[in-house]
Amino acid sequence: MKLHPMERHKQYDNLPRPVVVMETRWPTGVSSGWHSHARGQLLYATEGIMVVHTDAGSWVVPPNRALWMLPGLRHTVTMSGDVLMRTAYIDTGKISTLPTQSGVINVSPLLRELLVAAVDIAPDGALQGRNARLLELLIEEIRESTSIALHLPMPDDERLRALCHRLIATPSDASSAAHCAASIHVAERTLHRLFARETGMSFAQWREQARLIHALRRIANGDRIIEVALDCGYSSHSAFAAMFRRHFGVAPSSFYR
Numbered sequence: 001m002k003l004h005p006m007e008r009h010k011q012y013d014n015l016p017r018p019v020v021v022m023e024t025r026w027p028t029g030v031s032s033g034w035h036s037h038a039r040g041q042l043l044y045a046t047e048g049i050m051v052v053h054t055d056a057g058s059w060v061v062p063p064n065r066a067l068w069m070l071p072g073l074r075h076t077v078t079m080s081g082d083v084l085m086r087t088a089y090i091d092t093g094k095i096s097t098l099p100t101q102s103g104v105i106n107v108s109p110l111l112r113e114l115l116v117a118a119v120d121i122a123p124d125g126a127l128q129g130r131n132a133r134l135l136e137l138l139i140e141e142i143r144e145s146t147s148i149a150l151h152l153p154m155p156d157d158e159r160l161r162a163l164c165h166r167l168i169a170t171p172s173d174a175s176s177a178a179h180c181a182a183s184i185h186v187a188e189r190t191l192h193r194l195f196a197r198e199t200g201m202s203f204a205q206w207r208e209q210a211r212l213i214h215a216l217r218r219i220a221n222g223d224r225i226i227e228v229a230l231d232c233g234y235s236s237h238s239a240f241a242a243m244f245r246r247h248f249g250v251a252p253s254s255f256y257r
Helices: 005-012 109-118 129-144 158-169 177-183 188-199 203-220 225-231 237-248
Strands: 019-026 040-054 057-061 065-069 075-090 103-106 151-153
Touching: 019 109, 019 129, 040 109, 040 203, 057 065, 057 103, 057 203, 075 109, 075 129, 075 203, 109 129, 151 203, 158 177, 158 188, 158 203, 177 188, 177 203, 188 203, 203 225, 203 237, 225 237
Parallel strands: none
Antiparallel strands: 019 075, 040 057, 040 065, 040 075, 057 151, 065 103
């Protein structure tokens, strides 16, 4: 009987080998449900977009990026488009010097091919020769990968959390900080202080990040850049492209290439 993907994931969590890689297919719109793993995880999709939610915020993970998650992080993964996912389970108690924070990393062509090849290595039995060297190189590539800011932290403060959910739902909302503060019945100075304390970002930085994450999902769906720009509250393609390039170093149309 074919196992549900989540049942397969649970099996891979408890294997004796410190590094195992599996492949699963997920249809668009499906969510994994809230769960956590005893091992560190590297989530990578060669097809489709993954949106990963945690209690502390969300990440968008496009095909040229992967998400490193620390052991025990409670999360749920929602699929945008049909997703072909490779997941590396890594025992961080046996393998050291891996990233100490969860986050999105760049996937080099070599790391991509290593993840694809590692799927074919049986998860149990003796590990030697080429397979052993392949997994060693896989770990080294993860260690060397650079991170990228695709995380949207969510505050614990209930007033601020309600405002954040509203801004996520309506990224074109251009309300001033003063107006947003009044909507949750706090002073503007209090709003700025809360954002800094609760998210580590200013109000303007957080809203821009929320718009970026919304934009990435729409661009991945093939939407026209000008439509994405307007939906994110920008009056022109050029203004949106300048902001996008400042964050990622490339034009919006080039990000997924």
